[in-house]
Amino acid sequence: MNILFIINPISGTVKKSGVEHLINENLDLSKYNYSIKHTQYPHHATEIAKQESTNYKIIVAVGGDGTVHEVGLGLINTDTILGIIPMGSGNGLARHLKIPMSTKKAILLLNHFKSKPIDTVKINDTHFLGAGGIGFDAHISYLFAKATKRGFITYLKISVKEFFSYKEKEYQLTIDGKTFYRKAFLITFANSNQYGNNAFIAPNAVIDDGWISIVILKKFSLIFAIPLAIKLFTKKINSSKFVEEIKVKKAQIISPNKEIHLDGEPLLIENTINIEVLPLSLNVISNE
Known part of the structure; x- marks a missing residue:
């Protein structure tokens, strides 16, 4: 073989x-x-x-x-x-x-x-495998990509520094034909259950069920940062009052800016973001 x-x-x-x-x-x-x-x-x-x-x-x-x-x-x-x-x-x-x-x-x-098929996600004319997002985490991905050092500590330092100046933004979402607005610090598109480093942004996400989780995180004050971090690393983030999770197969989001990250990779995209799950479209080696 x-x-x-x-x-x-x-x-x-x-x-x-x-x-x-x-x-x-x-x-x-x-x-x-x-x-x-x-x-x-x-x-x-x-x-x-x-x-x-x-x-x-x-x-x-x-x-x-x-x-x-x-x-x-x-x-x-x-x-x-x-x-x-x-x-x-x-x-x-x-x-x-x-x-x-x-x-x-x-x-x-x-x-x-040991292999299995998993879903992938189409975003306009490109794709991602695990998680993508807009807002604060996309902004941090841009800065992290430019950093001279890699690793979780560098990512954490950049995040803390930028937290205070980054403003919540308003997004237009259309899901199942219904349009609504949300102010958000960040919005994550989660096909897999985590960003990496066991930071579980969507603990219940299943990577081969034909759905993704849209996770909307509202801006929070610094006093809530440590409790939120604990929830993030203990698979309890969706119990936070700052978090809203919506399961979708398709969605459209209109963003006020063009920054996005796909699997942690930063890029610029159109303000109108069309999201669609491609069921069982990639075969992977798995240990599940």
Whole structure:
């Protein structure tokens, strides 16, 4: 069986110098014929995945959420299976699928070849796999992408610094033909249950049920930050008075600005955002 590893040498927080040795040592070579390709520029992983999808049964993203996002985009609506060796700062989709954070254990999981189809989400003319959003978290994603250091501590520092100046914004939402308005600090589109680092923004999200959760978080004062953080990391965020969760298959949101993040990757998009779940459109290696 042919398997391709796409390695992003500069993504995430973990050095990848020893990955190729670990692959050779731990991959079942009686089962797999493996190849390795390295990305050389942004979106290169998507190009490789698209080009090679007919040549490999499994294509493995080796890197952070951004690398997983890029490889996954190239495999939507194909028969090729997405594998993940998580080496990033958040590893949101990998954690949802219960893929080990240990590089060696993630490689050994590939030997068991346990796969399943999951939903993906179409956003205008692009897609995401796990979670996307607008508002404060999209703003932070932009700043984090420009930071010289990666990792959760850097993300936290940027978030704390920007919290005080970032203003709540008004959004127009249309769901099931009904239009309404919400003032929000951020709005998350959750296909998977977490951002990464076990920060569960939608604890009850199921990644293969044909629905996503739109999670609306209102602005809160600093005294509520620690209680909210505790709820976020203990799967209780949806019990907060600042949170509203709506399950949808399709939705339209009109945003006052163009910033958005998809699987943590920042980009600019049209103010009118059309969201649609694509049921069971991506095959993945899973440990669920």
